[in-house]
Amino acid sequence: xxKIENLTKKFGDKIAVDxxxxxxxxxxxxxxxxxxxAGKTTAxxxxxxxxxxxxxxxxxxxxxxxxxxxxxKKQIAYLPDxxxxxxxxxGIDYLNxxxxxxxxxxxxxxxxxxxxxxxxxxFDDLGLLISSYSHGMKQKLALVSALIHKPKLLLLxxxxxxLDPNASHQFKLIMQQLANEGSAIFYSTHVLEVAEKxxxxxxxxxNGKLMAHGTMDEVxxxxxxESIFLEMEDETNA
Numbered sequence: 001x002x003k004i005e006n007l008t009k010k011f012g013d014k015i016a017v018d019x020x021x022x023x024x025x026x027x028x029x030x031x032x033x034x035x036x037x038a039g040k041t042t043a044x045x046x047x048x049x050x051x052x053x054x055x056x057x058x059x060x061x062x063x064x065x066x067x068x069x070x071x072x073k074k075q076i077a078y079l080p081d082x083x084x085x086x087x088x089x090x091g092i093d094y095l096n097x098x099x100x101x102x103x104x105x106x107x108x109x110x111x112x113x114x115x116x117x118x119x120x121x122x123f124d125d126l127g128l129l130i131s132s133y134s135h136g137m138k139q140k141l142a143l144v145s146a147l148i149h150k151p152k153l154l155l156l157x158x159x160x161x162x163l164d165p166n167a168s169h170q171f172k173l174i175m176q177q178l179a180n181e182g183s184a185i186f187y188s189t190h191v192l193e194v195a196e197k198x199x200x201x202x203x204x205x206x207n208g209k210l211m212a213h214g215t216m217d218e219v220x221x222x223x224x225x226e227s228i229f230l231e232m233e234d235e236t237n238a
Contacts (some may be wrong), residue, residue, distance in 0.1 A: 007056035018208035031195035034205040048078035071167035077146035091126035100150035156187035
């Protein structure tokens with residue numbers, strides 16, 4: 001589903017992502033972990049087509065992100081760590097706006113909004129202006145908007161930040177359901193315990209370089225994901 005080949009992104013003299021090679025297949029939930037400034041967000045923004053990159057190739061379901069950006073973006077949903085919403089709109093108007101962009105039918109959008117908004121406990125607030133929402137409510141609305149067109153690839157940057165325990169639990173179940181239905185999920189997180197429980201695969205990045213990638217069991221073995229991550233940090237800092 002997602003194939004990254006020799007991805008390099010520079011900001012001036014700084015190499016934010018350094019020759020990254022990575023694949024995430026349909027049905028996989030892959031955690032993308034690393035310290036602050038490791039290159040996670042930059043890589044996600046390159047994949048989503050928000051920023052260009054200096055070298056390499058990214059394809060989504062066989063579609064080249066650089067050559068066919070519109071077609072590629074139709075396959076994905078990208079949720080940044082601090083989503084910017086149109087706060088002058090009501091929640092339901094924003095969701096319908098996103099559904100219109102992705103040409104979601106009236107029946108499909110109603111079913112999905114009802115389903116996801118009820119599960120994330122935001123349904124009763126959809127008639128309110130987004131400007132009145134708390135941070136957690138905005139995060140829930142952004143999640144529903146990301147799910148409304150059933151993306152083949154879901155890109156998430158710290159999706160659980162701001163969610164209450166029930167919404168966090170429900171979104172984990174939604175992620176599992178999407179993966180079971182054939183979507184690929186690639187998300188960055190610092191919550192390693194959650195990643196270890198729900199992810200089939202993991203990729204660890206440090207200073208823009210891929211340090212490890214594989215199934216969760218392959219990468220961590222008999223240890224915890226946290227201990228593996230800390231060991232890699234110690235080795236590279238030695």
